[in-house]
Amino acid sequence: MKIHMVYLVHFHDLAGKDEELLELDIETADDLIDYLESKYPGMGMLLRREDGSAQPYNTAILNRKGERAQFIKDFSVGLADGDHVTLI
Amino acid sequence: MGSKKVKAIAVRGTKEIPIFDPDAFMDVYHDFWKELSPNDCVDIFHRPWGVAGDSLATDYIKTMGGLAVKNDQGFDEEVPSFDIGSATIRKLLVRPMSCFSCGLPSCSQLIAYGDTVLKMHTGSIIGLGSNFGITDINAIMELHKIWTELGLDVSVSPTISWTIEAYQRGLITKDDTDGLELKWGDPQIILKLVHKLVFKEGQFGELMAEGLKALTEKYGGEEFALHVKGLDITLVPSRSMYGMGLAYAVNDQGADHCRIYPPYPPNADAVPEHIELPFDVEKAAIRDIPDEKAKLIKWSFDSRAVLNCLTTCVFLSRGKLFSDFSYFARALTAATGTEYTHDELMKIGEKICNLERSYNVLNGNASRKDDTLPKRYLNEPFKSGGSIGMVVPLDRMLDDYYKARNWDMATGRPTQEKLLELGLDFVVEDFKNRGVWS
Numbered sequence A: 001m002k003i004h005m006v007y008l009v010h011f012h013d014l015a016g017k018d019e020e021l022l023e024l025d026i027e028t029a030d031d032l033i034d035y036l037e038s039k040y041p042g043m044g045m046l047l048r049r050e051d052g053s054a055q056p057y058n059t060a061i062l063n064r065k066g067e068r069a070q071f072i073k074d075f076s077v078g079l080a081d082g083d084h085v086t087l088i
Numbered sequence B: 001m002g003s004k005k006v007k008a009i010a011v012r013g014t015k016e017i018p019i020f021d022p023d024a025f026m027d028v029y030h031d032f033w034k035e036l037s038p039n040d041c042v043d044i045f046h047r048p049w050g051v052a053g054d055s056l057a058t059d060y061i062k063t064m065g066g067l068a069v070k071n072d073q074g075f076d077e078e079v080p081s082f083d084i085g086s087a088t089i090r091k092l093l094v095r096p097m098s099c100f101s102c103g104l105p106s107c108s109q110l111i112a113y114g115d116t117v118l119k120m121h122t123g124s125i126i127g128l129g130s131n132f133g134i135t136d137i138n139a140i141m142e143l144h145k146i147w148t149e150l151g152l153d154v155s156v157s158p159t160i161s162w163t164i165e166a167y168q169r170g171l172i173t174k175d176d177t178d179g180l181e182l183k184w185g186d187p188q189i190i191l192k193l194v195h196k197l198v199f200k201e202g203q204f205g206e207l208m209a210e211g212l213k214a215l216t217e218k219y220g221g222e223e224f225a226l227h228v229k230g231l232d233i234t235l236v237p238s239r240s241m242y243g244m245g246l247a248y249a250v251n252d253q254g255a256d257h258c259r260i261y262p263p264y265p266p267n268a269d270a271v272p273e274h275i276e277l278p279f280d281v282e283k284a285a286i287r288d289i290p291d292e293k294a295k296l297i298k299w300s301f302d303s304r305a306v307l308n309c310l311t312t313c314v315f316l317s318r319g320k321l322f323s324d325f326s327y328f329a330r331a332l333t334a335a336t337g338t339e340y341t342h343d344e345l346m347k348i349g350e351k352i353c354n355l356e357r358s359y360n361v362l363n364g365n366a367s368r369k370d371d372t373l374p375k376r377y378l379n380e381p382f383k384s385g386g387s388i389g390m391v392v393p394l395d396r397m398l399d400d401y402y403k404a405r406n407w408d409m410a411t412g413r414p415t416q417e418k419l420l421e422l423g424l425d426f427v428v429e430d431f432k433n434r435g436v437w438s
């Protein structure tokens, strides 16, 4: 699936870019974070605590066409082709 | 003061302000700093804010689908082309800036503009950018510079954006604007309009200077006039954040977002065990349901009233300081020698809000009918984007709010029972004498 990523502030500093289009074979936000951690070491822990829950300091927002934007609080949430994920 | 052309009275003292218990004061002062340190403060914006300043709010608002575009007509296909946010501002950054002695590293950002620097805020990016259909950062900076020179704030934006929309709808014509053709996205036209407003050029300029209420009384168009109780909206979104919608509506001052800042509930991880909040934090944080918003907003008004009286910044009440007012109680106790507690401060906040409401009841603009929002936010849902379908469910939230305050549901006025509970007996007397409840 194709996921459009937007990186802001600390995430921008780690990724070295404002945004990018990722083509990934993943199912959930957890999978996405694993991928981001492997590509940009340190990014995963900015989002996810050791127990798998969301860090209170940073935010991931999911935008899907035709639906309301929502904070990703539970990383087992499924992602879909064309989703936009913004990391603040 | 106005009739004497006095702009301000400056008073200067020469003596020290004595602190009752300096050691205790310094203790709590250090606790404040520790709690607000980026390593300890649990707040979703504290860390990123420290790096990117409040321009970050533009990114957040845009991502959530609440960006005000062209008089806040609703998210449309043009929004993606408005890509000005923290990334743009960081590229132009000269240095971050905060107020004197503030624990937050950079509320605003000094950015380069030609051979000068400007102090940029998200209010300018939205108010002078997207709300006018302007997508060029240089044009926004030029407007920001002129706005600053003219001593204007961003709340002038809805007056100007209303004028353009009214022109496009045919409510006003070139005859009214002294030949000026109005359209979106043209900074030159905005400049001409703002000059009219500031220097009261012609009859139309006189009316613009009076504000949206005066304009709509003459031309109509109230349904897209973005003000509450005559105060223009600062464009912190309400249609995409129901809590903010309610706060604007019930605020006795009108659309002033600072009365409840931050516009979200405390993070559950940052609420100390001994603090019992009067609302469900998780539900209150969900922006597109009305549940728990009334209790959240009541609590926010009460607690922020205390911060305003302490003349500390509402923006900075984050982490544990967001919900635990024992820090402020300790500081006040140390400074004055009079014992205060968290609960007492909360009660004082509630008393302030009831007193303020009562004053406005007696002076005519505090009622359920006045506690409303621009019709656009009640009747025109977002057509697309991250807030699709959202309009503010105000009636339901007003019922909840008056119930949470123990105010009369039909009139929105404080009840005798509530005023007596707060020790405001003299207000009860006044209400009775003037027949407020009869």
Ligand code: SF4
Residues within 6 Å of the ligand: B097, B098, B099, B102, B103, B104, B106, B107, B108, B313, B314, B315, B316
């Ligand atoms: S948090 Fe308040 S005091 Fe600190 S820089 Fe921002 S506005 Fe100023």
